[in-house]
Amino acid sequence: MAALGGASVLRTPRHAANDVVDAVVIGTGAGGAPLAARLAQAGLSVVALEAGRAFRPDEHVADEVAADIYWMEERLSGGSTPTAFGSNNSGMGVGGSTLHWGAFCPRPDARDLRLKTLTGEGADWPIAHAELVRYIAEVEQDTGVSGPADYPWDPGRRYAYPPVARNASADAMARGCEAVGITATDAPAALVSRDRDQPHWGQRQACVNCGTCHQGCRNAAKTSMDTTYLPVAVAHGAEIRAGARVVSFAFDGSGRINAVVYHQDGEERRQRCAAVFLCAGGVETPRLLLNLGIANSSGQVGRNFMAHVATQVWGRFDAEMRMNRGYPSSLISEDMMRPGDAGCAGGYLIQSLGVLPVNLATGLARGAGLWGERLQTILRGYNRMAGIGINGECLPHADNRLTLADEVDGFGHRKARIDFSYHANEQAIDRHARRTLTDIWAAAGAQDIFAVDRSAHTIGTCRMGHDGDAAVVDPDGRSFDVPNLLICDNSVFPSALAANPALTIMALSLRTADRFLASRF
Amino acid sequence: MPGPTLVFLHALGASAREWRQVVDALPDHDCVALDLPGFGDAADAGQADVETLTDWLADEIRSRDLTACVLVGHSMGGKIVTLVAARAAAGEIGLSGVLGVVLVAASPPAPEPMDEDRRAEMIGWFADGQIACEDAATFVDANTATPLTGSFRDHAIDDVLRSSRDAWVGWLERGSREDWSADAGRISIPALILAGAEDGDLGEDAQRRLNLPHYATAVVKTVEGAAHLIPYEQPQRLAALICDHATAVAHAMLPQDFARLLGSDRVSHRTRGVMLDRMRPPPARAAIWTDEHSTTVASLVAQILPDCGTDRDLADRILAGIAEGTGDGWRFAVLPPDAEAWERGLATLNAATGGFFMLAPDAQSEWLDRIASGAVGIEEDEAHLSPAQMTLWFEDVRAETVRVWISLPSTMAAIGYDGFAVGGDGRRKQGYTCTGAGDREAWQPSAERRS
Numbered sequence: 027m028a029a030l031g032g033a034s035v036l037r038t039p040r041h042a043a044n045d046v047v048d049a050v051v052i053g054t055g056a057g058g059a060p061l062a063a064r065l066a067q068a069g070l071s072v073v074a075l076e077a078g079r080a081f082r083p084d085e086h087v088a089d090e091v092a093a094d095i096y097w098m099e100e101r102l103s104g105g106s107t108p109t110a111f112g113s114n115n116s117g118m119g120v121g122g123s124t125l126h127w128g129a130f131c132p133r134p135d136a137r138d139l140r141l142k143t144l145t146g147e148g149a150d151w152p153i154a155h156a157e158l159v160r161y162i163a164e165v166e167q168d169t170g171v172s173g174p175a176d177y178p179w180d181p182g183r184r185y186a187y188p189p190v191a192r193n194a195s196a197d198a199m200a201r202g203c204e205a206v207g208i209t210a211t212d213a214p215a216a217l218v219s220r221d222r223d224q225p226h227w228g229q230r231q232a233c234v235n236c237g238t239c240h241q242g243c244r245n246a247a248k249t250s251m252d253t254t255y256l257p258v259a260v261a262h263g264a265e266i267r268a269g270a271r272v273v274s275f276a277f278d279g280s281g282r283i284n285a286v287v288y289h290q291d292g293e294e295r296r297q298r299c300a301a302v303f304l305c306a307g308g309v310e311t312p313r314l315l316l317n318l319g320i321a322n323s324s325g326q327v328g329r330n331f332m333a334h335v336a337t338q339v340w341g342r343f344d345a346e347m348r349m350n351r352g353y354p355s356s357l358i359s360e361d362m363m364r365p366g367d368a369g370c371a372g373g374y375l376i377q378s379l380g381v382l383p384v385n386l387a388t389g390l391a392r393g394a395g396l397w398g399e400r401l402q403t404i405l406r407g408y409n410r411m412a413g414i415g416i417n418g419e420c421l422p423h424a425d426n427r428l429t430l431a432d433e434v435d436g437f438g439h440r441k442a443r444i445d446f447s448y449h450a451n452e453q454a455i456d457r458h459a460r461r462t463l464t465d466i467w468a469a470a471g472a473q474d475i476f477a478v479d480r481s482a483h484t485i486g487t488c489r490m491g492h493d494g495d496a497a498v499v500d501p502d503g504r505s506f507d508v509p510n511l512l513i514c515d516n517s518v519f520p521s522a523l524a525a526n527p528a529l530t531i532m533a534l535s536l537r538t539a540d541r542f543l544a545s546r547f
Numbered sequence: 548m549p550g551p552t553l554v555f556l557h558a559l560g561a562s563a564r565e566w567r568q569v570v571d572a573l574p575d576h577d578c579v580a581l582d583l584p585g586f587g588d589a590a591d592a593g594q595a596d597v598e599t600l601t602d603w604l605a606d607e608i609r610s611r612d613l614t615a616c617v618l619v620g621h622s623m624g625g626k627i628v629t630l631v632a633a634r635a636a637a638g639e640i641g642l643s644g645v646l647g648v649v650l651v652a653a654s655p656p657a658p659e660p661m662d663e664d665r666r667a668e669m670i671g672w673f674a675d676g677q678i679a680c681e682d683a684a685t686f687v688d689a690n691t692a693t694p695l696t697g698s699f700r701d702h703a704i705d706d707v708l709r710s711s712r713d714a715w716v717g718w719l720e721r722g723s724r725e726d727w728s729a730d731a732g733r734i735s736i737p738a739l740i741l742a743g744a745e746d747g748d749l750g751e752d753a754q755r756r757l758n759l760p761h762y763a764t765a766v767v768k769t770v771e772g773a774a775h776l777i778p779y780e781q782p783q784r785l786a787a788l789i790c791d792h793a794t795a796v797a798h799a800m801l802p803q804d805f806a807r808l809l810g811s812d813r814v815s816h817r818t819r820g821v822m823l824d825r826m827r828p829p830p831a832r833a834a835i836w837t838d839e840h841s842t843t844v845a846s847l848v849a850q851i852l853p854d855c856g857t858d859r860d861l862a863d864r865i866l867a868g869i870a871e872g873t874g875d876g877w878r879f880a881v882l883p884p885d886a887e888a889w890e891r892g893l894a895t896l897n898a899a900t901g902g903f904f905m906l907a908p909d910a911q912s913e914w915l916d917r918i919a920s921g922a923v924g925i926e927e928d929e930a931h932l933s934p935a936q937m938t939l940w941f942e943d944v945r946a947e948t949v950r951v952w953i954s955l956p957s958t959m960a961a962i963g964y965d966g967f968a969v970g971g972d973g974r975r976k977q978g979y980t981c982t983g984a985g986d987r988e989a990w991q992p993s994a995e996r997r998s
Contacts, residue, residue: 088966237979
């Protein structure tokens with residue numbers, strides 16, 4: 027068996043600034059990496075620009091404060107339920123947010139893509155569920171997913187690897203769910219529970235239950251773009267430039283982008299190109315477009331910001347749970363995808379939680395409004411705490427949007443301001459979830475049960491749709507305004523989907539590449 | 548818990564014996580005085596170069612399982628101590644117990660300043676393989692402010708006489724000349740740097756110039772009535788200074804089983820390094836913070852985490868992070884940038900309460916309840932925060948306080964957290980084999996067992 031892989035995705039430059047490359051990809055996360063691989067495999071010349079640095083997996087640090095894989099440039103958070111950024115959301119580094127994502131990868135529910143049709147609320151996707159799922163299956167195949175042999179909510183589904191070990195939170199959730207009549211099973215996890223030889227990269231080692239997925243996987247068990255799709259891209263001639271921060275575009279007389287301008291090593295550089303794929307995530311993508319004043323004839327850039335309702339319920343157990351052990355979200359329930367009595371459109375997924383001490387402490391101090399004896403007692407009892415949480419549908423609302431603040435960053439770009447407030451739908455999901463999770467936790471034997479307010483993920487700020495007046499990109503991800511600009515990340519999602527976004531982003535990425543290639547030849 | 552073990556490294560031509568009076572004056576400490584290879588009882592080991600000596604000291608620390616120690620290095624021994632401290636601070640395996648450094652007229656990582664004629668003369672003493680008794684006496688007397696008396700002078704001379712020729716010449720020709728300053732870098736372990744008031748080349752000026760820049764937190768002190776052989780010349784004074792430093796760094800001591808785990812191969816050097824950095828003293832207070840700021844934040848700490856009391860150290864760590872402005876990737880849109888928000892928040896708190904830190908704890912608690920409910924603040928004032936802003940700022944204060952506190956290794960030890968010890972630098976990461984409730988693996992320390 028080969029040693030732990032680690033072929034660097036950074037190679038000597040392959041393209042000169044004046045070469046007109048077929049595609050420049052901005053961002054190397056779930057949105058940019060799969061399409062970079064597919065375009066390169068199709069023979070296109072590809073340059074991918076990444077703002078962060080490149081990591082070897084074992085450079086990651088098993089420490090919440092020192093982990094350096096998050097997008098830490100300041101964002102301003104407003105509204106009545108401001109959402110947290112930093113380690114909670116975007117990533118920085120070759121691999122983007124997949125460096126730190128939780129790898130919890132349920133597939134999107136078919137009903138969620140037709141939310142408007144079925145409920146009159148939110149928006150429909152301009153893509154059929156069956157088509158999206160074909161791409162999702164392909165991503166699962168390409169990257170290796172562990173999951174249960176039988177998935178109760180989708181009997182035909184199969185996963186390549188057996189599920190990872192359940193941790194104490196998962197065992198408690200299984201116990202509680204059974205007692206209250208909710209179906210739960212091992213969660214689909216984008217990691218390998220057996221050693222895997224990843225093409226063009228090397229050995230990804232089986233998950234060792236270390237519990238530090240969010241600090242970066244040190245043995246490449248977890249699916250991350252730097253150990254999966256990016257090596258494929260590089261093997262097929264793509265060039266990845268790390269520490270390359272895109273600041274603007276140059277246009278030709280016909281309104282097409284003809285070069286991407288970026289900062290690297292303290293100087294301004296440019297790369298001429300025929301097409302641009304903007305894959306910088308739900309905050310940086312709209313922020314760049316707004317700063318440059320482009321691709322926004324619809325006025326929709328920055329609008330429809332959605333963050334999943336991510337309420338958590340915590341409790342103390344008699345036994346030592348030590349929830350930092352094991353894959354954090356090792357149990358799932360999709361039973362609440364349509365909670366009939368909740369008064370909301372869509373629904374929510376339930377997952378078991380294993381969080382590390384800093385995350386728990388700041389969550390309690392912020393989301394549960396705790397301080398003093400009670401906070402101290404809970405934190406000292408860390409080893410006996412365990413939680414469950416949800417990922418719930420969020421509808422687009424007119425006042426939830428990303429705009430530009432007056433303050434500027436180190437590149438002279440105005441900072442993002444994101445206003446986010448729960449409305450009736452999100453409040454209904456939160457209420458229903460608190461009740462359900464509390465019942466599960468009480469049945470599981472938890473004591474001193476309490477809830478923590480939390481929202482997660484950055485979705486919807488460059489919506490895709492059929493109508494250029496109401497959407498930023500068409501169903502293929504192409505800008506209605508700039509013909510050779512395509513967007514692929516969670517910003518194009520028309521609705522939030524209850525499923526965590528990364529798997530869908532990767533699937534969209536492959537699809538975006540296919541549609542682009544089809545239009546080109 | 549007893550204090551950290553004191554590990555002593557002697558000078559060129561000396562031996563562990565040079566520390567005898569110092570060790571006698573430190574009856575409450577575990578002391579380990581070592582013979583460097585080529586000297587004292589280890590004279591037969593012959594010459595060892597700087598790298599070998601550094602490896603040797605690191606191995607001594609590991610093999611003695613020192614989970615809390617202060618390294619004391621005299622002259623030649625000081626260079627070795629600094630280089631091991633650098634490796635410890637960078638997170639090298641098995642060295643996480645190095646809590647402090649005392650340099651005694653220490654040779655620096657850079658080439659040691661030495662008059663070339665003197666160097667040649669000293670090398671010449673060993674030209675025929677064995678130094679003459681009068682040359683050894685000359686050496687000892689030249690390094691003291693006033694000649695040593697009685698048996699101490701005899702010991703010092705005897706140690707020179709029994710030194711290995713290769714070790715003596717090797718140090719003078721190569722070891723003292725090698726430049727290791729880039730490897731030493733800037734070390735986070737707190738140091739006490741001592742100079743003999745009447746020393747020559749390694750006096751206070753050289754210490755400030757060549758050793759001080761390598762330590763992030765260090766003080767330089769001069770020992771009166773001494774030249775270079777301070778352990779012989781001023782043993783009582785030296786022992787008192789070492790004792791003070793050991794006491795000052797003892798707050799960073801971790802429970803032994805936790806310290807052992809942190810030093811083990813289950814932890815990567817990078818993880819170990821960042822955790823050890825948090826055990827060091829907080830950086831010097833930034834110019835924007837006053838004593839009142841620090842006192843007020845300490846009072847807030849006592850309210851948010853009552854067990855901590857008014858922990859000034861924690862308060863200063865929090866304020867240092869805010870002043871540094873590294874941030875956590877976001878802030879509330881209605882608040883100004885973090886440092887300004889904290890300045891204005893603290894000003895508002897003290898204005899509203901007439902001095903928060905002077906109130907009784909119950910009164911402080913009531914004020915915080917009112918702040919959380921949006922009832923305290925000063926509207927439209929550039930030096931203060933409005934009630935709505937105060938509510939959000941207090942949320943930030945809570946989050947920052949618990950974040951800094953719970954990321955301290957001492958807190959991890961106290962709550963029994965071992966999630967940092969899940970994978971070292973080997974090809975396979977260890978992780979956990981047991982993940983169920985109540986299961987424990989043999990390597991896991993138990994907080995309960997300690998308390």
